[in-house]
Amino acid sequence: MTSIFEVSPRCQELQKKLIDFVENDCLPAEEVYESQVGTGDQRWKTVPPIMEELKAKAKSLGLWNLFLPKSYPEGPGLTNLEYATLCEITGRCPRVAPEALNCSAPDTGNMEVFAKYGTPAQKQQYLVPLMNGEIRSAFAMTEIAVSSSDATNIETRIERVGDHYIINGHKWWISGAGDPRCKVFLVMGKSDPNNEHKYRQQSIVIVPADAPGIEVVRPMTVYGYDDAPEGHCEVKFTNVKVPVSNIIAGEGRGFEVIQGRLGPGRIHHCMRAIGVAERTLDIMISRVTNPSRRTFGKVLARHGTVAADVAKMRIEINAARLMVLAAADKIDKLNAKGAMRDIAMAKIMVPQMLQRTVDLAIQAHGAAGLSQDFPLARFYALARTLRIADGPDEVHMMQLARFELMRGDEIREKDEKIRARRAQILSNGSKL
CATH class of the missing domain: 1.10.540.10 (Acyl-CoA dehydrogenase/oxidase, N-terminal domain)
Known part of the structure; x- marks a missing residue:
């Protein structure tokens, strides 16, 4: 590599x-x-x-x-x-x-x-x-009744009563909640819903998985896969009681914590997605170069559309890898907050690349690509999931566009300087 x-x-x-x-x-x-x-x-x-x-x-x-x-x-x-x-x-x-x-x-x-x-x-x-790998955990943010791509919509309540917090909320897609090794939840909810600053209404608390009032309602399926034993579960918190010492960082700092958590996490998904894409390409090449797989008298790889697909896959994987490495390098130099634009670009580009790559490989395999005999169907489910998990494409597009559009004044100022300099040159008889 x-x-x-x-x-x-x-x-x-x-x-x-x-x-x-x-x-x-x-x-x-x-x-x-x-x-x-x-x-x-x-x-x-x-x-x-x-x-x-x-x-x-x-x-x-x-x-x-x-x-x-x-x-x-x-x-x-x-x-x-x-x-x-x-x-x-x-x-x-x-x-x-x-x-x-x-x-x-x-x-x-x-x-x-x-x-x-x-x-x-x-x-x-x-x-x-x-x-130590002795236990596992879950992060409970997404909710069933609100659009959680805007995390300010979160409705779970974290109310302080004396020396304890009381938690009430209805979550879903809580990865890891079905695992018998899951011993702790990090739960995001509103501890100060009336705070005029909408990003300081939320807090995160530690909730032991065996706390009374937690109900794992059901595992959700992703294109039919339940991902047991970890699962992605619907979970209800009903009057769950934890000591105030279980707060993470302090009340009102929930958004700060999740931004610190999700930045690197999003890029981890992208890093792994490159590996999934590389394996997908290997599976594709093995299939289309197999002498026993022939259509219309030719090995699949001899068909122009198949060869073109392989070339497209290689180009897109290499481009996506560079995007991911650039984002990781930016995190090292400027931390996750300073790398938000690069993270957003990777989060948009990489899952879409993976989805296209797996789709092409499935097409080359025909019905076999849809079956349990190859990992491609599961890879497709993973790729499509990543375009929603940790923020949908649209949210990252909006964030990226905001970063770019902020340069409007700077660009116009440069253009004005260029026009002024052009006029100066013309007034000097086209001489510098």
């Missing part, structure tokens, strides 16, 4: 180890993992044993918690740019590899919240076991 962005020798060594681990352990374990997911009444109670074996090996290889940036003492000391190159490798096996490295959502974002904003007690109780 080469790029114009340089990484350290240590990162290069990790790349080699990770490629070997993914190719020789994770990818061969995919079918085993799926076969070990529970069925019937064990669907949401069973954790595939192969995952614990993979996690143990990843730890022994030093491929553990790679996601946490070097600014955190708890992390491995990598930059976001370096992690991007590693995260892409795990994307080749998206169902297994990220979790095997303890680098899967929503835990990565939640761990970063605890690392950045958590008190020593909160870190000891939740960050340590999360980083």
Whole structure:
């Protein structure tokens, strides 16, 4: 894997180890993992044993918690740019590899919240076991009754009563909530709904998963996939009571926390998506160059439209990779807030690229591409999901357009200077 962005020798060594681990352990374990997911009444109670074996090996290889940036003492000391190159490798096996490295959502974002904003007690109780891979977690923001792409719409109430908060709300698409290992929720709701500043009405509180009043109503399906054992669940919080010490960062800082959490998280999804796209292209090439797959007397790859599709896929994957690496590099230099424009561009471009790439591969496979015999159908569901998850395309488009349109005055000022200089040159007889 080469790029114009340089990484350290240590990162290069990790790349080699990770490629070997993914190719020789994770990818061969995919079918085993799926076969070990529970069925019937064990669907949401069973954790595939192969995952614990993979996690143990990843730890022994030093491929553990790679996601946490070097600014955190708890992390491995990598930059976001370096992690991007590693995260892409795990994307080749998206169902297994990220979790095997303890680098899967929503835990990565939640761990970063605890690392950045958590008190020593909160870190000891939740960050340590999360980083050890002993428990899992969920982030509860999206709600069933409001348009959650505008998070100011969130209606869940977090009311202080004495030394406790009382939480009432109805959430859905809460990833990880179905997992038997899920021990903690980070819940976003309104603690000060009358605050005149709409971005200071929200807070985030820590809620133990076994707290009375939490009801996991049902797992949601994504194009028919339920993603057990983690799941994406509908969850109700009814008079859930937690101590005030469970607040994250302080009352009214919910938006600040989620911006710090979602920036890197969005780019992690994009990093993995590049890996998914690369594997998709490999699957495509294997199919269309197979001598036994012939139509109208020719191997599929000899048909001009198929060859053109392969070329398009390569161009779009390479362009998307550069976009992701640029965004990761910008986060390293300016932090997530300073890289918002680059993150928005990547979040728009990469999932759309992945969706087009998988669609072309499915078309080349015919009916087989729609089946369980290839991972393409699941990849398509993932790609389409990413265009909604962590903010729909339209929100990022709007944000990106706002950044660009802010340059209007600057551009007009430059144009005016150019016109003035042009007039000066003409008045001098067309001489500088």
